[in-house]
Amino acid sequence: MIHRILALATAVTLGTAVLAEEMKLAVTTSFENSGLADVLLPAIKEDLGLDVQLLVVGTGQALRLGQAGDVDAILVHSRTAEEAFVAEGYGTHRREIMYNDFVFIGPAGDPAGIAVAGSAAEALQRISAAEPAFVSRGDESGTHKKERALWAEAGLSPETFGAWYREVGAGMGASLNTAAGLDAYILADRASWLNFGNPAGLALLYSGAPALFNQYAFLAVNPERHSHVRHDLAVQLEGWLTSRRAADLINGYTINGETLFIFNAGPE
Amino acid sequence: MVSSILPLTLTDVAVRRRGKTLLGPVDLSLEATGLTIIIGPNGSGKTTLLRAMHGVERLSTGAVRWSVPDEQAQHRQAYVFQTPIMLRRSVADNLRYPLQLLRLPRAEIGARVADWLARIGLEERASLQATRLSGGEKQRLAIARALIRRPDVLFLDEPCANLDGASTRAIEALLQAALDEKTRIIMTTHDLGQARRLASDAIFMLHGVVHEAGSAARFFGAPCTEELEAFFRGDIIA
Amino acid sequence: MNDIYDGLLSAFWLVVTLDADLLEISLRSLQVSLTALVIASAIALPLGTLLAIRRFRYRRLTISLLNALMGLPPVVVGLLVYILLSRSGPLGVLGLLFTPTAMIIAQVIIITPLIASITHQAMRELWAEYHDLLISLNTSGWQRIRTLIWDGRRNLLTASLAGFGRAIGEVGAIMIVGGNIDNATRVLTTAIALETGKGDFALALALGFVLIALAIGINVAIHWLSRTEREGRW
Ligand SMILES: Nc1ncnc2c1ncn2[C@@H]1O[C@H](COP(=O)(O)OP(=O)(O)OP(=O)(O)O)[C@@H](O)[C@H]1O
Ligand SMILES: [Mg+2]
Numbered sequence: 103m104i105h106r107i108l109a110l111a112t113a114v115t116l117g118t119a120v121l122a123e124e125m126k127l128a129v130t131t132s133f134e135n136s137g138l139a140d141v142l143l144p145a146i147k148e149d150l151g152l153d154v155q156l157l158v159v160g161t162g163q164a165l166r167l168g169q170a171g172d173v174d175a176i177l178v179h180s181r182t183a184e185e186a187f188v189a190e191g192y193g194t195h196r197r198e199i200m201y202n203d204f205v206f207i208g209p210a211g212d213p214a215g216i217a218v219a220g221s222a223a224e225a226l227q228r229i230s231a232a233e234p235a236f237v238s239r240g241d242e243s244g245t246h247k248k249e250r251a252l253w254a255e256a257g258l259s260p261e262t263f264g265a266w267y268r269e270v271g272a273g274m275g276a277s278l279n280t281a282a283g284l285d286a287y288i289l290a291d292r293a294s295w296l297n298f299g300n301p302a303g304l305a306l307l308y309s310g311a312p313a314l315f316n317q318y319a320f321l322a323v324n325p326e327r328h329s330h331v332r333h334d335l336a337v338q339l340e341g342w343l344t345s346r347r348a349a350d351l352i353n354g355y356t357i358n359g360e361t362l363f364i365f366n367a368g369p370e
Numbered sequence: 371m372v373s374s375i376l377p378l379t380l381t382d383v384a385v386r387r388r389g390k391t392l393l394g395p396v397d398l399s400l401e402a403t404g405l406t407i408i409i410g411p412n413g414s415g416k417t418t419l420l421r422a423m424h425g426v427e428r429l430s431t432g433a434v435r436w437s438v439p440d441e442q443a444q445h446r447q448a449y450v451f452q453t454p455i456m457l458r459r460s461v462a463d464n465l466r467y468p469l470q471l472l473r474l475p476r477a478e479i480g481a482r483v484a485d486w487l488a489r490i491g492l493e494e495r496a497s498l499q500a501t502r503l504s505g506g507e508k509q510r511l512a513i514a515r516a517l518i519r520r521p522d523v524l525f526l527d528e529p530c531a532n533l534d535g536a537s538t539r540a541i542e543a544l545l546q547a548a549l550d551e552k553t554r555i556i557m558t559t560h561d562l563g564q565a566r567r568l569a570s571d572a573i574f575m576l577h578g579v580v581h582e583a584g585s586a587a588r589f590f591g592a593p594c595t596e597e598l599e600a601f602f603r604g605d606i607i608a
Numbered sequence: 609m610n611d612i613y614d615g616l617l618s619a620f621w622l623v624v625t626l627d628a629d630l631l632e633i634s635l636r637s638l639q640v641s642l643t644a645l646v647i648a649s650a651i652a653l654p655l656g657t658l659l660a661i662r663r664f665r666y667r668r669l670t671i672s673l674l675n676a677l678m679g680l681p682p683v684v685v686g687l688l689v690y691i692l693l694s695r696s697g698p699l700g701v702l703g704l705l706f707t708p709t710a711m712i713i714a715q716v717i718i719i720t721p722l723i724a725s726i727t728h729q730a731m732r733e734l735w736a737e738y739h740d741l742l743i744s745l746n747t748s749g750w751q752r753i754r755t756l757i758w759d760g761r762r763n764l765l766t767a768s769l770a771g772f773g774r775a776i777g778e779v780g781a782i783m784i785v786g787g788n789i790d791n792a793t794r795v796l797t798t799a800i801a802l803e804t805g806k807g808d809f810a811l812a813l814a815l816g817f818v819l820i821a822l823a824i825g826i827n828v829a830i831h832w833l834s835r836t837e838r839e840g841r842w
Pocket of ligand 1: 388411412417452
């Protein structure tokens with residue numbers, strides 16, 4: 103019997119083979135959830151013959167992975183953290199690729215009345231006044247950092263909030279699930295929201311303010327720090343992501359007829 | 371047959387567990403032929419004595435000696451336990467097992483197993499899981515498994531306990547056949563009739579020591595001690 | 609209720625259409641967990657048996673350690689393996705992080721104590737039963753181990769299957785060390801976590817049903833292969 107199990111195990115083990123060039127790219131949950139990767143990766147494979155393996159994590163972990171040299175490049179959206187990453191020598195440089203925007207989601211009835219707010223800060227002030235359930239990512243992700251920056255702009259600090267403010271420490275999708283379950287307000291990126299399959303009683307209540315724009319940047323891990331990283335592949339990928347072809351794919355990507363990302367990579 | 375591993379000599383043998391003396395001190399010598407019966411009340415140390423002789427009981431003092439080095443002697447004894455131990459395999463595989471350990475040729479193993487299956491009347495149960503046998507069948511299988519290696523010395527611990535008359539007869543016949551082939555047998559029993567039928571000499575155990583021993587005729591005909599006399603009468607012994 | 613119905617329905621369609629992604633993910637799940645199972649069994653079965661029959665100095669300590677390790681939360685194992693295998697960790701040069709090998713390592717660590725512990729329990733009973741006979745028959749240490757493993761094979765199978773069940777259903781550790789990379793380290797459990805995250809409960813459930821079916825299927829298949837079901841005394 104042992105023989106049979108061994109034979110079966112070997113057969114299964116040998117079943118998968120590796121062919122193309124591979125690199126690892128850490129991306130944020132919000133990027134993955136947007137579905138854009140499903141469009142870009144096949145095109146990259148086609149143009150460069152490159153298999154980009156995505157590690158879908160929060161911005162905090164993506165930066166850690168880059169620091170440790172466990173990935174070859176990262177694609178995140180948290181400017182201050184990215185600049186620190188480059189300043190400390192973990193990345194060679196920061197290259198802006200595209201942006202999308204954040205939106206406020208909440209119960210369709212909008213008990214806090216944020217739909218008529220004049221700015222993102224005002225929307226948050228209304229929420230803190232009404233104290234409806236509010237779900238925060240709480241995972242040091244780009245979205246979480248953005249949310250905290252917005253609270254600061256509104257002159258409020260979440261540490262002082264009561265039980266209505268819930269940090270769930272989860273990815274975008276999981277947090278949206280929680281918000282749907284609690285009928286709570288939440289800050290989400292537009293792509294994740296449009297792709298979210300379980301909106302329950304939630305609706306998009308406020309969006310469009312410039313403060314809500316969300317810049318994505320590509321950072322190749324510094325080969326001087328980690329000699330084993332595939333810097334050559336990272337450079338190739340950066341070249342592709344800033345090319346005309348990428349621009350067309352990114353600008354042309356829509357969900358339910360809505361454009362999600364705007365390509366804004368400048369020449370080097 | 372190579373020179374016999376007997377006589378067996380026990381000098382100052384004692385077994386103590388948790389400060390309690392279970393056996394001894396025992397000084398004893400067993401000659402080369404015959405069938406020795408060990409009798410005595412429950413808990414008097416019969417099993418312990420038998421196990422000590424076989425070398426599976428750790429001795430607190432004293433020594434058990436055969437006429438050949440221990441290593442050699444161990445390979446030429448077999449033991450049937452008070453509660454038969456069945457391997458979780460078929461009846462035939464139980465018989466095969468001791469021979470496989472010796473790495474005998476396949477053909478010889480097959481022949482001996484077939485022979486013994488017939489002798490104990492379990493041919494039809496050959497492929498049955500041994501643990502499913504009846505008590506009497508288990509005893510017969512355990513004896514066959516002990517004898518299949520053709521040991522010089524066979525120890526049996528109450529081989530006929532809980533068996534009916536017919537099963538007891540069947541087992542006694544097996545033992546008689548083994549005796550005829552010059553196997554030295556040492557066994558315990560609570561069946562005084564069986565003791566009288568089989569014994570060439572006998573030992574009476576009481577409170578962990580050999581209280582009386584002698585040839586069968588003298589032992590059963592004219593017991594020397596009051597306690598043995600009382601035991602034959604079925605009295606409770608203090 | 610509706611979710612469960614949708615889940616069943618999409619599971620059914622995924623299976624009957626032999627969905628390519630599903631097939632790949634399921635095969636990878638099997639590959640990782642079966643490899644981990646084989647390695648863990650090769651370590652744990654002899655170890656558990658040895659612990660049952662040999663008395664050596666650190667035996668008690670080893671047994672307590674095993675029992676303690678059995679309760680290790682998988683995420684903690686995942687985290688430790690992650691730190692070890694990270695490029696900046698002690699074993700970083702191997703470059704194993706975010707590969708199926710890393711997942712196998714984590715699963716081996718998770719299930720070896722479990723298998724060894726169950727083996728030890730079962731073998732201790734069997735050894736108590738066989739002890740006198742095997743001593744009396746003058747068996748060597750190796751012969752004893754072989755006899756116990758052979759006659760206790762059904763218990764060992766149960767121990768291994770318990771390990772397999774734990775391995776194939778595990779998500780915390782392999783998510784951390786595997787990274788849930790599409791086409792590389794995504795397995796059924798991490799895919800379920802991902803789909804749940806996206807709010808796609810039907811697909812998540814469908815994958816869940818496939819996982820359950822796979823676990824049951826393997827159990828039945830192994831029992832059938834070993835054919836211990838037909839005879840045996842239980
Ligand atoms: N490991 C042990 N620790 C303490 N006492 C023990 C141990 N093993 C056996 N005994 C005791 O030793 C005594 C002798 O046991 P033994 O089995 O030799 O008796 P026996 O004469 O064979 O009895 P029976 O006729 O009931 O089989 C018994 O009282 C038993 O309870
Ligand atoms: Mg006894």
